Amino acid sequence: MRAPITVPDAFARKKFDSAGERGRTWITALPALIDELLDRWSCTPDGAVMYGEVGIVVPVRHRELPPAVIKVSFPHPCTLREPDAYAAWQGIGAVQLFARADEHFAMLLERAHGTLATVTDPAAALAIQGGLTRALAVEAPAGLPRLSDQMADWARDMIADARALGDPLPRRVLDAALATIRELGHDQPNTLVHGDLHDANVLAADRAPWLAIDPKCLVGDPAHDALNVIRSPRFDTVLRLPDSRADLSRLLDIYCDAADIDPLRARRWMQVGAVGEALWGRVHADPDWLVRATDQLAEAMM
Template identity: 70%
Template structure:
């Protein structure tokens, strides 16, 4: 990347699990305008979406495991999500998940992983570094603490779709693919949260996100 949309690494010591990174400080959480924040994240998604180097994990290779996880966890918890919500997520994994581009994907582009710097206004940190569809990064943009009240509201769909459109325009990605990946990711996270002790309000908010995007 050489600092294209991301902090630079000046030195590393793998034996000590240590890195010397370019200085960056305030997180994106300091941006209070939600539309500006998602546009910033979209711009970073676009800049990070380069041809992926060899050797990184491919999102496509996780699709069978994700489908199995969704099915088994949903059964374990008595099918807590409506059938149409679950089916929409599984359809996305089958239809979009197995044939993905050879593109670098950050994998965790939430507010705390976007920092301001002197070199550029905003840079990404802590990438998971997958190979796959950049539209899949939309989940962590929308499932953000800044949108807690929105996701807990009775009818978040209109606002969520507007925010996704802003993000997608800045990222130059297909909004339909971003919507489908976000819905599928929300289903996976809602079920994972039940199995791993996420607070009830977060599980409920993620349920609403999953239902709003079908």
């Protein structure tokens, strides 16, 4: 008889803290749910249970598939459509989807290993992320959230947060972000956007050198991914420079060239994202260095 999986204590505590009794109920039910999914998909456990921000990942073996994982996410609208993105990509630029159980927010996915953080050459890492952005820019499935529909909320929240925080950013920086939202917000293609293409969401794989995981499943301009590519710990030194404009522009050009996206649009959307993150970081107590670095990024991309 198979022993039930053990939910890592650190992950359990995280869900208890963030989701209260609902999180506790979900964590308690997880071992039985994983057992059910193992039977449904004819898999056997094949390694230690891992976890991220929203769910757990169980390495498994299946006699007719490559090494795989069962991923189960905490029920939330943001993760409900994740399988649709994998289905649209069909394993090109992202891990393959082998099976899905939407009622449980669960998937059977191709296994990958080792994050992009192991690539020490910044230009090489940017080229990899740019190549994935290009590969993932496919026609979006129907029903996914459209970035263009969120623009009014973005603008409203920026104005309200800036006012509540005592206008911590120069007015011209906020105005530049609002201008981009106004001018480009509704002019966005029906393209699937990963939405969170940072180092930890790019993994090495056996089938391909690098594949993406954990999409946020948005529809709009692929240039939105530039912020999480550049606002990265690997560029910490650059982000802390008193005048980082030239260096950041050079890094952005490398990424945009590989991604085949317009550097000007990427620059403008990155500036919008940096303004939003700078304000959000203050509200949610991000480290001071990160807030300052994001402030600089918001100004440098104008």
